[in-house]
Amino acid sequence: MARRSIVLCAVLLGLLLAAQAASAQNYFSVVVLPDTQVYSKSYPQIFKIQTDWIVRNAAYHNIKFVLHAGDVVDSGATNPAEWENAKAALDLIDQAGIPLLIAMGNHDYDDLAQTRSSETFNRYFGIERYQGKPWFGGAFEPDRAENVYALFDVNGRKYLVLVLEFGPRDAVIEWADGVLAAHPDATAIILTHSYLHDDGMRTHEASEWNPKRYGLGGDANDGEDLWHKLIKKHPNVRLVLSGHTLGTGVARRVDVGEHGNLVFQVLANYQMQANGGDGYLRLLKFYENGNIDVLTYSPYTWAYKTDAENQFVIGDAGLAVVSGRVMNTVSQQGVPGARVTLEDVQGNVKAAVFSDEAGRYDLVAPEGCYILRTELSGYEGSAALVATPNAVCRPETLALRPIGVWAGTGRTLTGDLAEGTAADIVLMNERLAMAIAVTFDDPQLTGVTKGKPVDLAVTGQADAFDWILMPYLSLTQPTDWAVRTVRNTDVAVVEVTGEQAVVEASGVFTELDTVTVRTTYTLAKDRPWVHVRSVITNTGPEDVTLWVGDVMDNDDGTQVAIIPGYGTVTSGAAQVWTPEQTWIGQYGTSAQAFALVYPDRPEGFDAFGGALWIMSRIPVTIPAGGQYELNRYIVAVPTEGYAAKADALKEVVAHLITPYIWAFEEQAEVDVIGNDNTGATFALSQAVAGEGTYVLQVTPSGQAAETKIAAPLSGLAISKWTSGETLVIRAYLPPENEMNPARFFLGMADLTTGWEWVDGVFSTTEAQPGWNEIRFALTPKMRALNPDGKYMVYMAFIEAARTPLVQPFYIDHIWVE
Amino acid sequence: MKGLRWPICVLVVVLVTGLCAWNAAAQEVVIRMYGGYPFRTDGKMGPAEVLDMYLREYERLNPHVKVENLGRNLNVDQLINLYITGMMPDIIEIDVKFLADFYRLGMLAPVPEELAEKLRAELFPTSVNFITLAGRMIGIPGENMVTGLWYSREALDAAGVADLPRTVQELEELGRRLTKWTPDGTVELPAMIHSQGEWAINHMALAMLSAEGGRVYDEMGQLDLQEDILHRVLERLVSWLRPNSWFAADGFKREFDLGMVPFGIGYPWWIQGFDLYYPGEDYTKNFGVTLFPAGADYGAFMYAHGYGVNNRSEHLDEVWKLLEWLALAEIDGITPIGHMMATQGSLPNRPQDILADPYLRGRDIYLGFIENLNYARNTPDWERVNLGGAALRVANGEMHPVEALEKAINDAIEATRAHAEWLAAQQERQ
Numbered sequence A: 001m002a003r004r005s006i007v008l009c010a011v012l013l014g015l016l017l018a019a020q021a022a023s024a025q026n027y028f029s030v031v032v033l034p035d036t037q038v039y040s041k042s043y044p045q046i047f048k049i050q051t052d053w054i055v056r057n058a059a060y061h062n063i064k065f066v067l068h069a070g071d072v073v074d075s076g077a078t079n080p081a082e083w084e085n086a087k088a089a090l091d092l093i094d095q096a097g098i099p100l101l102i103a104m105g106n107h108d109y110d111d112l113a114q115t116r117s118s119e120t121f122n123r124y125f126g127i128e129r130y131q132g133k134p135w136f137g138g139a140f141e142p143d144r145a146e147n148v149y150a151l152f153d154v155n156g157r158k159y160l161v162l163v164l165e166f167g168p169r170d171a172v173i174e175w176a177d178g179v180l181a182a183h184p185d186a187t188a189i190i191l192t193h194s195y196l197h198d199d200g201m202r203t204h205e206a207s208e209w210n211p212k213r214y215g216l217g218g219d220a221n222d223g224e225d226l227w228h229k230l231i232k233k234h235p236n237v238r239l240v241l242s243g244h245t246l247g248t249g250v251a252r253r254v255d256v257g258e259h260g261n262l263v264f265q266v267l268a269n270y271q272m273q274a275n276g277g278d279g280y281l282r283l284l285k286f287y288e289n290g291n292i293d294v295l296t297y298s299p300y301t302w303a304y305k306t307d308a309e310n311q312f313v314i315g316d317a318g319l320a321v322v323s324g325r326v327m328n329t330v331s332q333q334g335v336p337g338a339r340v341t342l343e344d345v346q347g348n349v350k351a352a353v354f355s356d357e358a359g360r361y362d363l364v365a366p367e368g369c370y371i372l373r374t375e376l377s378g379y380e381g382s383a384a385l386v387a388t389p390n391a392v393c394r395p396e397t398l399a400l401r402p403i404g405v406w407a408g409t410g411r412t413l414t415g416d417l418a419e420g421t422a423a424d425i426v427l428m429n430e431r432l433a434m435a436i437a438v439t440f441d442d443p444q445l446t447g448v449t450k451g452k453p454v455d456l457a458v459t460g461q462a463d464a465f466d467w468i469l470m471p472y473l474s475l476t477q478p479t480d481w482a483v484r485t486v487r488n489t490d491v492a493v494v495e496v497t498g499e500q501a502v503v504e505a506s507g508v509f510t511e512l513d514t515v516t517v518r519t520t521y522t523l524a525k526d527r528p529w530v531h532v533r534s535v536i537t538n539t540g541p542e543d544v545t546l547w548v549g550d551v552m553d554n555d556d557g558t559q560v561a562i563i564p565g566y567g568t569v570t571s572g573a574a575q576v577w578t579p580e581q582t583w584i585g586q587y588g589t590s591a592q593a594f595a596l597v598y599p600d601r602p603e604g605f606d607a608f609g610g611a612l613w614i615m616s617r618i619p620v621t622i623p624a625g626g627q628y629e630l631n632r633y634i635v636a637v638p639t640e641g642y643a644a645k646a647d648a649l650k651e652v653v654a655h656l657i658t659p660y661i662w663a664f665e666e667q668a669e670v671d672v673i674g675n676d677n678t679g680a681t682f683a684l685s686q687a688v689a690g691e692g693t694y695v696l697q698v699t700p701s702g703q704a705a706e707t708k709i710a711a712p713l714s715g716l717a718i719s720k721w722t723s724g725e726t727l728v729i730r731a732y733l734p735p736e737n738e739m740n741p742a743r744f745f746l747g748m749a750d751l752t753t754g755w756e757w758v759d760g761v762f763s764t765t766e767a768q769p770g771w772n773e774i775r776f777a778l779t780p781k782m783r784a785l786n787p788d789g790k791y792m793v794y795m796a797f798i799e800a801a802r803t804p805l806v807q808p809f810y811i812d813h814i815w816v817e
Numbered sequence B: 001m002k003g004l005r006w007p008i009c010v011l012v013v014v015l016v017t018g019l020c021a022w023n024a025a026a027q028e029v030v031i032r033m034y035g036g037y038p039f040r041t042d043g044k045m046g047p048a049e050v051l052d053m054y055l056r057e058y059e060r061l062n063p064h065v066k067v068e069n070l071g072r073n074l075n076v077d078q079l080i081n082l083y084i085t086g087m088m089p090d091i092i093e094i095d096v097k098f099l100a101d102f103y104r105l106g107m108l109a110p111v112p113e114e115l116a117e118k119l120r121a122e123l124f125p126t127s128v129n130f131i132t133l134a135g136r137m138i139g140i141p142g143e144n145m146v147t148g149l150w151y152s153r154e155a156l157d158a159a160g161v162a163d164l165p166r167t168v169q170e171l172e173e174l175g176r177r178l179t180k181w182t183p184d185g186t187v188e189l190p191a192m193i194h195s196q197g198e199w200a201i202n203h204m205a206l207a208m209l210s211a212e213g214g215r216v217y218d219e220m221g222q223l224d225l226q227e228d229i230l231h232r233v234l235e236r237l238v239s240w241l242r243p244n245s246w247f248a249a250d251g252f253k254r255e256f257d258l259g260m261v262p263f264g265i266g267y268p269w270w271i272q273g274f275d276l277y278y279p280g281e282d283y284t285k286n287f288g289v290t291l292f293p294a295g296a297d298y299g300a301f302m303y304a305h306g307y308g309v310n311n312r313s314e315h316l317d318e319v320w321k322l323l324e325w326l327a328l329a330e331i332d333g334i335t336p337i338g339h340m341m342a343t344q345g346s347l348p349n350r351p352q353d354i355l356a357d358p359y360l361r362g363r364d365i366y367l368g369f370i371e372n373l374n375y376a377r378n379t380p381d382w383e384r385v386n387l388g389g390a391a392l393r394v395a396n397g398e399m400h401p402v403e404a405l406e407k408a409i410n411d412a413i414e415a416t417r418a419h420a421e422w423l424a425a426q427q428e429r430q
Helices: A002-020 A037-042 A044-056 A080-095 A119-125 A170-182 A223-229 A645-657 A667-671 A716-721 B002-026 B047-061 B076-084 B096-104 B113-122 B125-130 B153-158 B168-178 B198-211 B227-241 B253-257 B268-277 B316-328 B336-344 B351-355 B363-373 B380-384 B387-395 B401-429
Strands: A027-033 A063-068 A100-102 A136-139 A148-154 A157-164 A187-192 A237-242 A250-256 A262-268 A281-287 A292-298 A303-305 A312-314 A319-325 A339-343 A349-354 A360-366 A369-375 A382-387 A405-408 A425-429 A432-436 A453-458 A465-474 A486-496 A500-509 A515-524 A529-538 A544-554 A560-563 A567-569 A575-577 A583-587 A592-597 A606-609 A614-622 A627-638 A681-685 A695-699 A706-714 A726-733 A743-750 A756-762 A770-777 A790-798 A809-816 B029-033 B065-069 B091-095 B140-146 B148-152 B187-189 B263-266 B287-290 B302-310
Touching: A037 A044, A037 A080, A044 A080, A063 A148, A063 A157, A080 A100, A080 A119, A100 A157, A157 A170, A170 A223, A250 A349, A250 A360, A262 A292, A292 B168, A303 B227, A319 A369, A339 A360, A349 A360, A405 A486, A405 A500, A405 A515, A425 A486, A425 A500, A425 A515, A432 A515, A432 A529, A432 A627, A453 A592, A453 A627, A465 A486, A465 A515, A465 A529, A465 A627, A486 A515, A529 A544, A529 A614, A544 A583, A544 A592, A544 A627, A560 A645, A583 A614, A583 A645, A592 A645, A614 A627, A627 A645, A645 A716, A667 A681, A706 A716, A716 A809, A743 A770, A756 A770, A756 B253, B029 B091, B029 B316, B047 B065, B047 B316, B047 B336, B065 B316, B076 B091, B076 B096, B076 B401, B091 B096, B091 B316, B096 B302, B096 B380, B096 B401, B113 B125, B113 B316, B125 B140, B125 B302, B140 B268, B140 B316, B140 B336, B140 B363, B148 B153, B148 B363, B168 B263, B198 B227, B198 B263, B198 B380, B198 B387, B227 B387, B227 B401, B253 B268, B268 B363, B287 B363, B302 B316, B302 B380, B316 B336, B336 B351, B351 B363, B380 B401, B387 B401
Parallel strands: A027 A063, A063 A100, A157 A187, A187 A237, A237 A262, B029 B065
Antiparallel strands: A027 A281, A136 A148, A148 A157, A250 A262, A281 A292, A292 A303, A292 A312, A319 A360, A339 A349, A339 A369, A369 A382, A405 A425, A425 A432, A432 A453, A453 A465, A465 A544, A486 A500, A500 A515, A515 A529, A529 A627, A544 A614, A560 A567, A560 A583, A575 A606, A583 A592, A592 A627, A606 A614, A681 A695, A695 A809, A706 A790, A726 A770, A726 A809, A743 A756, A743 A790, B091 B302, B140 B302, B148 B263, B148 B287
């Protein structure tokens, strides 16, 4: 009887929980539609998907009203189809009875805001949309919809939504001032198309896309004006929403109003992204505790943006105000217009503001320890360490941020051999630095230095090079380094992100002007090499036969060349070499060594030169209208003893020449792998034909449910690992086996400072008897490895019912792609 | 002539006695069965060993019966071939979706109504319903698995969360609040994980479908996917599965086993992971299972195995007697099948079994799953439709949502058609 009671209780508990599963929401939502102009013009279906989603999800998200941030259309009055598309989409919201307020953007004016003519906007989305609605409060002009307000009562709280035109006129601000003052008990949300810039500053005189730069008349106000003339004066203003600004299209800031209220200001605009914004909209969830969750969702791609600029919480908790005054130290007067910033210890600007007429500033930021900076043209800047009231500053926590990867002008390499000037481009990461000539003209490369490397060193060491002639072209086989034949006309930094920097040079072959050359230098974070890709294009009507290659001239003391198969070459006499592998190297007296590695193993590759300079030579025929691509890596590695310099290059070169992480071609690779206590044994085998000479034979113990390979991962193999997203095991499962593995698990532990689990993932590959490529989608944690770390990779092979495997199976190679 | 009478009588007596002895030996019944589980090689007691123990006991109680446990055979084609050639064992153990097909092909005998009545009275209704086709039980319930919402008390306590989510909105909100993101939006630690496999995503998708009031097939077995519900389910699931969402499409299972991840959509057998990896003294104090707010209602997905009986068996009565004993006989508070399920990490089919010693450890967890059984509205046939695959294709960027809905419906139509063709082809073979 007692047993039955317990079971009954469990069932009753289930029913009770089910009854509680009512949708009692403690929030309501507001949807903000950022600029939709590209949808109206080119992707009307995406606009409709957005509004259809709002209607379908109104109950689910408890959506109380929708705000459009302006730029409903793109072409002003000139393209009626855009207006029809917009109306078809927005009508869905109106027809569902969901309140919709629309701010007017510059593109919504008849003449794109050359004047304030707004006939088309008012014809499609005029005041009649609002009239008669219980929530409609009023308009600045009774027959026009540019400036309107609405009042909502939600869960016993009043909300005022005030919609202001693009660059509001002074008279509009005066009207808005009265509206805000007349509803002091309503939390005010201000919606206007242009207000916040993507740098987090309100639009000001120097801002791009400032409304004052259109044709709206002298009394147009920008974001900074709106703040001072209207917003900061009212204690009930909580939120300001805007669009318009390009760049990243997202920003947010918080300021303290004159009455001590915090005002949150948010920019969102995705029009510059794929498909005119990929359908992203903002979903603001207003909670009873006053917090607002801001989410960015696309009903078109069914995806949320999760970065801190697109998913965040608006709330007062944990914020502090840093206030003060910027003073002219000579006149002892307040300085208006100075930019005052709070930076965290990593140098990220967390809040910024311009000082007001009296030099005063108020900055709002999360509690913490900051560097307070003040800057203004014509003044020396100042900086101070400040702590917010509830924070404790520990100056020792200030840290230098590693550069990651950098490219630009204004820097030079160090050392006597360094020739590049501040006008030349430096490519640099934590491992190597290289200067590429822009203006410097080397006496040996007169007229063709531009776009070529002129300085190269391991980061922190002195330059060791005179130059690298990269590439040369020749109609005959060159027998001297002086092949000054590729003249670049342009060289520029084309990409710099935290992950990689790219410099591109382009020019012509001086012996045949129908042949052009475009060379890109790519340096990635943490890599001791620069990937150099030259695309040689034959634009002429005939096939062209050429010799292509590079010449390296290391001028470090006691120069030595390295030729695979010949070892180190100390003689300066030039001769032809036939390297065993497609790379050449050089070093001198400093603690560094260099190589040029050609991973594509071009046919006919040889080397010419000696200790003083060495060049690669590759015969190529490029068909009329065709291209040839020369890939190579410039490698720079630190070394210890002089004798070990060639050895120092070995690991990097081997890494660049072979694409595999584990090739299982040498016993040494087998010696370092383990079985993670599963009893499996390993041996090199030629039992089945793999792509190389050997395969790894894995013999399970017959005792363990999982047969495992534990393989160490460190050094350069980590960069190979992190270069892709999928790990592939090429495995042979003998058809004659009674049982073969059917499930595959990949796990990883960090052994850098102990043993710490990183992550694991099952393969979705359904293996068949015979050869298989077993694929694992590496998880973010498995890809974000420390390049200097030590890891153990666990590969588990499991029978479908976890029955211990008995018979051997085989692994050819393992790589990441 | 008279002298021959006695020897003839003696001969007759001997012949009659021999005939009787031969006849008695011929009455011994041999039942051959696929027990459903492979024997372990490490000397421990797995479900196969537990089954074997009970079979020997049954033989002791019924000396005229000998039961051969042939281990496991999940090869559908092979089983059909064995049936056609008259070599299929008396009892087969396999996923109920295959039992249903075998029954449709006429290979299985339905459970005798008298036994079915007893099973209906004693077992969970879901266990019985799941193995019932057109009103007839087609086998005896075995492995009984259902999805549930796992949670880690440590992870929730660390985040100051006292209440479990009761609505899908609350789950999404908690999910976002409890996920650890880097400033660029990369997930460091998600709020929820699943079993890491397309099949598991599909189970979750089908649970969400039923939570929204949808279904895959109607009572007549006709495809009955409603586009608006499908849209809602796929969109929600894809938005959860997208890279860097609060719900990890891949990985983090080990972190869950360690108690670091707040939620997981999974099965009872996750307990095995806690046994291996949970660092605390007693994983049952940390981990719990509750209902999964999967849409407008809670949702769960059930899959199960069962024992089917070859309708060509020469000892049908003895076979059903054995299965009745395995399913309903109580020995030390638990049925033989219940004991096997406890060893396997499955829910029992008879409610009282949960109170027996084999379920002692982790009983609260199993009770959490038992609550979820109330929301498992699917039939075995639902799994034929791969909504999870459609969601994953979109989440991984292989397909756009615009195509996904249409493709999911077309794929379901195709899968249904292909299954019907397969059934017809198998029918023809017989």
